[in-house]
Amino acid sequence: MASSPCLHAVPNTEPSVRTAAQLPIHLADGREASSTIYSFCGLADGKEHFALRFGNDDVDAPLVRLHSECMTGDVLGSARCDCGPQLQESLLRLHEEGGYLLYMRQEGRGIGLYAKLDAYRLQESGHDTYAANRALGHGDDERDYTAAAEMLKALGVTRITLITNNPDKRAQLEAHGIEVVAVRPTGVFFGRHNVRYLEAKVRHTHHTLTLPTAVKDS
Numbered sequence: 001m002a003s004s005p006c007l008h009a010v011p012n013t014e015p016s017v018r019t020a021a022q023l024p025i026h027l028a029d030g031r032e033a034s035s036t037i038y039s040f041c042g043l044a045d046g047k048e049h050f051a052l053r054f055g056n057d058d059v060d061a062p063l064v065r066l067h068s069e070c071m072t073g074d075v076l077g078s079a080r081c082d083c084g085p086q087l088q089e090s091l092l093r094l095h096e097e098g099g100y101l102l103y104m105r106q107e108g109r110g111i112g113l114y115a116k117l118d119a120y121r122l123q124e125s126g127h128d129t130y131a132a133n134r135a136l137g138h139g140d141d142e143r144d145y146t147a148a149a150e151m152l153k154a155l156g157v158t159r160i161t162l163i164t165n166n167p168d169k170r171a172q173l174e175a176h177g178i179e180v181v182a183v184r185p186t187g188v189f190f191g192r193h194n195v196r197y198l199e200a201k202v203r204h205t206h207h208t209l210t211l212p213t214a215v216k217d218s
């Protein structure tokens with residue numbers, strides 16, 4: 001795909017690929033993967049979202065992981081959530097089967113890092129993750145996946161197999177003209193620090209994940 005430098009935040013331009021560059025990456029199991037990283041211009045929200053492509057074959061309905069930024073989980077390995085292991089798992093699957101990672105700059109379900117840290121403080125005094133958002137004047141989940149659909153279309157992908165446990169991701173992509181032919185669940189990565197967070201996802205936003213009874217009752 002040709003590179004066409006542009007300003008990423010220019011409004012009213014058709015979304016398109018800005019740059020494609022090779023990006024070898026280290027996987028969690030020690031292997032090295034080849035990928036291509038894409039930047040974009042003309043995306044609806046003007047943010048610096050990026051995509052990674054694995055494999056070269058043009059397959060029908062490739063695997064796609066739509067992953068929202070979590071600085072604490074993805075970068076630091078925080079045990080308060082499941083984001084880090086989900087990201088690593090997706091990279092392994094994409095390396096093996098081909099497909100795309102869409103890394104969306106939607107830290108804290110769209111409220112930003114500082115507000116998420118404020119929400120963490122409230123969680124330490126008993127709020128669940130959604131109540132903490134609301135106490136700060138935010139919605140339960142402020143993510144809008146318009147830009148994700150635009151990125152896929154700019155990459156020439158309109159039929160996908162989506163890796164997620166979050167029904168809202170599928171619904172929003174389909175509303176924006178992406179055909180989700182199948183959904184593959186992510187793993188359930190629970191521990192004593194994130195079990196309440198995972199329970200709240202099931203209760204409030206109907207994530208399709210099942211926690212072991214022993215963990216729920218602990």
Ligand SMILES: Nc1nc2c(ncn2[C@@H]2O[C@H](COP(=O)(O)OP(=O)(O)OP(=O)(O)O)[C@@H](O)[C@H]2O)c(=O)[nH]1
Binds near residue numbers: 083107
């Ligand atoms: N506001 C808030 N955001 C959080 C908290 N814990 C994690 N997050 C954010 O939640 C988002 C999780 O992203 P994803 O893993 O892509 O999405 P998901 O809704 O869990 O759905 P799937 O992983 O696809 O099943 C990231 O943006 C995190 O930063 C929290 O306690 N409060």
Ligand SMILES: [Zn+2]
Binds near residue numbers: 073074083
């Ligand atoms: Zn996280």
